[in-house]
Amino acid sequence: MMYKSTKAILMSSLALMTFFVIGCGSSVNSTKSNSEQWLNLDTVKAGKFDTGKMWTFDFPPKEYFQSEYNFSPDDEWLNNVRMSALRFANYCSASFVSEDGLVMTNDHCARESVGKVTKEGENLSEDGFIANTLADERKVPGLYVSQLVEIKDVTAEVQAAIDAGKTDAEIAKNKQEKFSELTDLAVSEKGKDYTAQIVTFYNGGKYSLYSYRKYDDVRIVFSPEVQMGFFGGDPDNFTYPRYDLDCSFFRVYDETGTPLKTKNFFKWSPNGAAEGDPVFVVGNPGRTSRLSTTAVLEYSRDYAYPLTVDLLNGAVKVYEEVIAEHPDRLFELQDRLFGMANSQKVYIGVLKGLRNPVFMQKKKDFENKFKSAVMAKPELKAKYGELWDKIAGTRTEAKEYFKRNAAFNVGGRGLSTEYFQVARKLVNFAHQMKMPDAQRMLQYKDSVVEKAKAKLAPAKFDKVVADKFASVIIGVYVKLLGEDTEYAKILTGGKKGSEALQYAVNKSILSDVEKVNQLVEKGADAILSSDDPFIQFVVKTENQLEEVQAKSKEINEREANYIQLLGRALFEVYGTSIPPDATFTLRLADGVVKSYEYNGTKAPVKTTFYGLYDRYYSFKKQSPWNLPKRWENPPAEFDLETPMNFISTNDIIGGNSGSPLINKNAE
Structure with a gap:
């Protein structure tokens, strides 16, 4: 990597560095006794945004945005933002950041691509990569990006097919056949460069047909050394303050082999982000279960997730031991270790949340209010009133088979x-x-x-x-x-x-x-x-x-x-007053740049290269806080005040990696 390119790249990294979601408050009555906090769970109430803020583009909460941020995006703004955003392969998010097809994402989303373009005798993971000319950009085999070009409501068609089924198996078959019929028709109408999928929202309350323009000539432009992209390793992962250069760049080419000309792309904000600024994440969050019933969440808490955590704990230990015993296998195995350790932290965090009695009580309160609303209307009660008990029953049945299913499979x-x-x-x-x-x-x-x-x-x-x-x-x-x-x-x-x-x-x-x-x-x-x-x-x-x-x-x-x-x-x-669960489809998540208290002090809203070098020296240059050789002694003209990472209150999850973070001007 060349230092002359660093500042522009680092400023761009502001758009996708680590975000920390600061939980929305809920109504809790408590009293203090003998310096301890005693909590009556019966007084815990669901918060307004306990189901999150991952809004769909066909139903953006314009009135809420206006009241909260004095900002009401019009259709032109929403369409431009939607068309500027991308889904990166089938595991990350990204966006166009120039009219010449330049794409930005997280560097941890680029690890697989870096491996695919590495030539014999090279070690791009260790040394990094930058293409100084278009001719130097390397096509990544199998990589593609997808641009959401159309959203169509198909709820009536899908639900009619479901209702025509007489048995559980027939219902599932009818639904899948209708999905295939609708997506095949959409692709036939748009052409071979397009794909389509049916997205299930609200667990079946709403169905949408999403059509994508797929680009499969994608070339890598820049990726930092893995030690910069994942500086601090697993100890710093999912923490803040953070000091990693977790960004990479690609370029989309058209069918003639020319950089794609696109009118939809995110321009750079000349001033970056400041504390208190409203900001929006535009990306593809993977999966959430916020609208699941309490019975389903309790099953995950008591059965599925503890097993997953046990397996991940063991997997992380395996790779740590192998690398410690065979240091020569570090670069062969470190990506596997990073992946396992990343998943380990995710599932440990999710399990900790499900075991938190306050969180679960908020879920129960939401469910009770929802159930009361159904029971208050005779027509809804007749159709839906027994469903909570039926779902609790199927989860009880599932428990009987869980251990054998897990062990024998x-x-x-x-x-x-x-x-x-x-x-x-x-x-x-x-x-x-x-x-x-x-x-x-x-x-x-x-x-x-x-x-x-x-x-x-x-x-x-x-x-x-x-x-x-x-x-x-x-x-x-x-x-x-x-x-x-x-x-x-x-x-x-x-x-x-x-x-x-x-x-x-x-x-x-x-x-x-x-x-x-x-x-x-x-x-x-x-x-x-x-x-x-x-x-x-x-x-x-x-x-x-x-x-x-x-x-x-x-x-x-x-x-x-x-x-x-x-x-x-x-x-x-x-209706659409609450957002649906994440489905790895495009969402708009609002938030603000905001600090928070931690470890008895306060976190800065942004970190700089000064902090990176402080961490490097404070840990005596030891892994995982060591630096690549070229970064050990930066030149005098290198601006150490350059921002690296910052925090905001946006609602994100796995799949959002690489998402652009934009201001009200779509910058």
Whole structure:
């Protein structure tokens, strides 16, 4: 990276650096006794914005904006902002920031792209990348951005299809078929460069057809060294004050290979952001569950999220240990560690919120008010009055199957070990081989079976990582099933403690490619009767897994129909006065630049490079507060007062990464 480019880039980074959401207040009556705060939960009331401020572009709260900020955006402003914003692949947000197709996003959104354009002999993660000319910009294979060009209400069509269904399965089928019909029609009308999706709002209270212009010639322009983009590492992640250069730039090219000319883009504010300024995040927040019933949230709190946190805690520990024991694997594994640690903090935070009695009481108060509004109208009561109890019932049913579903579905949560992955492939292969050729799946036909065999054993088995992950997964499964159960003993041999966690790994052949291939050549019966613990576990649990999954599917389909009916009730009572849950579609979230108290002091609304260098020296230049070589001694003309990160009260979540933050002038 060249220092002459740094200030312009850093000023631009103001538009997407770390935001901190300061919670909206609620009405709470409390008294103090003996210097302690005593709280009567019965007096906790839902706040006005407990369901958030992620507004859709077809129903922006103009009157609220006017009363809160003395600002009422007109249709021209809204259309320009919508067309300037982008969805970055299927995991981040971004925006056009020049008339020549320049795109800005977070650098952590660019990590995958950096890896794809790195050439032999380069280490762009460590060294950073900047294209000094258009010819230097590198096309990123598979990368695309999507621009929301049209929103159409299709609620009537979708709900009519749903209402025509007589069973839970038929309702689900009708809905999916209507989704496909509407999106296929939209794409056929607009052309091959467009995509479409049906977005479900208010859990089924409203449906919209979103049409996108898709650009798939996207080239990287700038990405800082990962040590600058993720300065402070995991300890500083999700914290503030923050000092990371978490921005990157790309450029969209048209079908002729020329930088795209666009009239919709965000210009730069010459003055940046000041405390008290109203600001707007324009991005694609991923998923929230704010409109879920209390019963659903309590299930997540008591069952789903604790398991996810256990798995993530184990995964983070695995990668930390491997990197500590094998420092040469740092750059190979650090992105995986960052990703796991990031998810770990997210889920720990969500679980902490769900375990907060005040937060849950606010949710209960909202639900009680909503239920009272339904019960007060006979026609609504007749249609929707029993739904809360029905959803509570399906969650109670789901609890019965949760542990077996989680334990038997090896790798089902995306956190597994290669041992289970290889075992599952071998067992599936064996079952296919016992079928007549005509009944097998295409990839297992006699004519191509040798190709299938070649894929059963991984070309490179990472035994160091796999062994540690196996201990984590087995520990979680034993906790779920009980250490004295038949299924747990398959993996532990009936042993206890660390010996139990190592039993399966020590006995398994699955890390040895040659032995796996020998087992395959012995045939299907040999695979299914193998005494390898991982294969045994898959074989002996697969019938139960099939039964449990079938029952869970039936419960979920039934519950989905209850939830979409409750969504209609919600929309009938509240309309668009409250925003829908996040759906990884474009939203407009309002807030202000604002400080807050922390650690007994007050946070500055912005940080500068002075703070970065203070942190660098205060931690004695040690990781993760070390700097790339070129940053260690900046030139005298480098302005250390340049802002890096700042805070605001905007409502954001995963998926918002890369979102532009704009002022009332759409700058």
